[in-house]
Amino acid sequence: MGFTEAIKTCYTKSFTCKGRVPRSEFWYFYLFEVCFTIIWLMSVSIVDANTPQTAANGGKDVSLIIVSTIYGIAYLTTIPASFCVTIRRLHDVNQSGWCCLLPFIPFGGFVLLYFLCQPSTWVNKYGKAPLESGFYGNSYSSDFRQAEKHTTQQVPPAIPTSVPPKIPITEYFVVINNQQVGPLHPQDIKRMLQDGQVNYQTLIWKQGMSDWGIIGNLQEL
Numbered sequence: 001m002g003f004t005e006a007i008k009t010c011y012t013k014s015f016t017c018k019g020r021v022p023r024s025e026f027w028y029f030y031l032f033e034v035c036f037t038i039i040w041l042m043s044v045s046i047v048d049a050n051t052p053q054t055a056a057n058g059g060k061d062v063s064l065i066i067v068s069t070i071y072g073i074a075y076l077t078t079i080p081a082s083f084c085v086t087i088r089r090l091h092d093v094n095q096s097g098w099c100c101l102l103p104f105i106p107f108g109g110f111v112l113l114y115f116l117c118q119p120s121t122w123v124n125k126y127g128k129a130p131l132e133s134g135f136y137g138n139s140y141s142s143d144f145r146q147a148e149k150h151t152t153q154q155v156p157p158a159i160p161t162s163v164p165p166k167i168p169i170t171e172y173f174v175v176i177n178n179q180q181v182g183p184l185h186p187q188d189i190k191r192m193l194q195d196g197q198v199n200y201q202t203l204i205w206k207q208g209m210s211d212w213g214i215i216g217n218l219q220e221l
Contacts, residue, residue, distance in 0.1 A: 003028045013088075014081040020092040021085055022120050022130045029085055033078055040071040086116070091126035093118040122201075122214075170220075175203040175212070186220060 006028035013019075047064045087097035095115050102108030120129045172189055173182030176198065184192075192198045193215070200216035 003032070007032050010081045010085045011077075013084060014077075015084060017084050017087045017097060019088050020120070020126050020128075020130050021088040022092060023089070023117070025130075026085055026089040026116065029082065033082060036075065036078065040075065043067055043071065089116055091124075092120050092130065094121050094124035094126070170206055173205045174198055174215070189215065 006025040009021075009025060010029040044064065044067055047067050051063055083100070086100055090097055090099050093115055099112055099115060102112040122129050169185055171183035171185065173180055174184065174189070174192075175181070189198070189204070193200075198215060200214065202215050203212045204215045204218065205212050
């Protein structure tokens, strides 16, 4: 997930604590907050340095008050988004959102920071890993996933009646470097596992599955 996409997503889910987010989304939004604060302080300093103070308003220029107020109101909008994205990040590492209260106990802030820096878990009680967590490939996006879900499998032409019917063989499709590869037979998958072309976290699909899974979850492989 990119910087702008992370900001947009966090603001969209400003009051959503349910679900999970990967490290990239959380830390990009945290970086946005830091940059916002720096720009706020720099703007106030510039306005304060370039406007004369008057005794009529207690020594503070009106423009300085306006700039401080605008930035202050804008910053308030980041508070619910920051709070909720922190809870969703804790969910991503299988921790309760109540861990947000850890900074109120001695050394609890270091424990919270440790949780926030942990990688995503595959499946936990809060749901499946986010798309950008790395389990689906480094740049696997939701649009790409939706496109693959709607990909229809080509049906071979009907076998002539004079030819004995063949025993059906399950065919698989995998995702390698964000490209759908297949159809493949079970022996092909096992050979690719041995050669290192795929691993047990690689996405795989076969007819009858409602969604993509990982190779490690298929017992026949």
